[in-house]
Amino acid sequence: MLTLLAPAKVNLSLEVLYRRKDGYHELRSIIQSLSLCDRLSFSPSKTVHISSDSQDWQTDLSLVSKAVELFSERCGQNTGVNLKIAKRIPLVSGLGGDSSCAAAVLKGLNKLWGCGYPCWRLMEIGAELGSDVPFFIMGGTAMMEGRGETVTPLPTLTQMWAVLLVPALDMPADKTAALYRNLRPDSFTSGEISDKLLESICQGKLSLSLCFNAFEKVAFELFPELVKYRWQFLEAGAYQISLAGAGPTLFTLLKDKNTAEKIYHNLCQKGHQAYLVSTLGPLD
Template sequence: MLTIYAPAKINLVLEVLGKYDGYHQISSIFQTINLCDTLRFQLAEGISFKCSEPSLERNNLVTKAATLLKKATKYNKGGRIELGKNIPWGVGLGGGSSDAASTLLALNKLWELKLPVSELVYLAAKLGSDVPFFIYGGTALVEGKGEKVTPLPSLPLTWFVLLVPPLAKIQDKAKQLYSRLDASHFTKGQFVQAALPSLRQGKTLAPILMFNVFEKVAFDFLPNLAKYKKSFEEAGAASIYLVGSGPCLFTFVSEEGKANELCLRLRKQGLECYVASSFPG
């Protein structure tokens, strides 16, 4: 049996540069964190999939990734795949995309295919815009539709507290939020360019360099998100940011102990929160 840990991600910077050929073009800095799903793989005749959250078994990206890889390589066997879901889904943390990328990486090893990273990235792009990043993990510049990934030096050990507001799941949330962006929200990559020198020197990103375009539309689109941001602030979070298209929120914390204290204060209010650290690729 092969066991793989699929990490969640946050966006340190997320810009939308415009729309080309029907797709939004992004410039973003992604960072994996050590909040992980667990996937287990065994050789089998066909492909089978079970998830600790049964509602996620249908049309799961894990099955799609395994089927795509089998078809692309004409591999004549399959695999039994089990997913232990720890990453909250539908909140911007990229768990499904990470699971898909981990499936490509794991089956490439289990099936002894020896595909190069470039081929895995090509296949990953067929599964979703965030999937290519997770082939690399760590800290990376992500451009285009998400298919252009440039690894960066690993972020120094950094602690985060994540707050997952108890909001109803919205189908096609990211798509709906993208549709609310217009030309006034588009930028020219200046926020990413301002952040890159610090990251290339292996430094932690200063809060002033953080940016997420979806913060301009998410608080109108997602009911009560502002209320939970205020709860986060009142619990002691200094600077609060949206993860991807949300609704998950996060803040930097200087030490693990302080992160645990902040998380405990939120949990005493009945809120779902997590302490996580940066996770290298």
């Protein structure tokens, strides 16, 4: 049996530069893997069987089944697989769980079926599945550009601690598309924010004040209950709060573990779904 981890992520910066002629948006984003991980177990089989320990997870709505089909087509394999997924990353949370699992599927099948594709080839295949998938092939700290297909590894951050607050909100199935539709001209930026953040990372002193998410303003307008959760996060002791991806998860990033633990426990005492995790380097 082969077992791989599929880590969550947060966008330290997420800039939307403009809408492209092909209908996609040009992005510039610095992404960071987290130690909150799903676990995928692969074993040989004559047929494809996919299961999860989460009752809310549905195979037909996930990129996982699409990843199996696409990889089978690309490598010309008709071999099956028995794939079991232990879900730990909350669904539809903005933490990239589905994209991360899809990337793990590509890496896992590449090993299980002996295809021997290099990382860049898996990233090409991943780009056909979704914007975040190429990043998860690599993981760690990276700059993502284009619509997600261009990923550049960055120096691994000195370990930091993230507190995640997952609001109890019902998100529409087209959440990300709705956020894109509601972007306004003042939502677009030049990429300079990510460049400044990149400079601070390369200097070994991440400046948290540079964290930015183009969706944040729109998300708080579309989902006004987020305001309440942000205030409760502040009351728990956080001082700098960002939106994770397309949300609704909110996060704060800290260098001091004790402070992170206090914020986490304060949130848990109020009955919130919260996680205390650390930043993560690239996975093999």
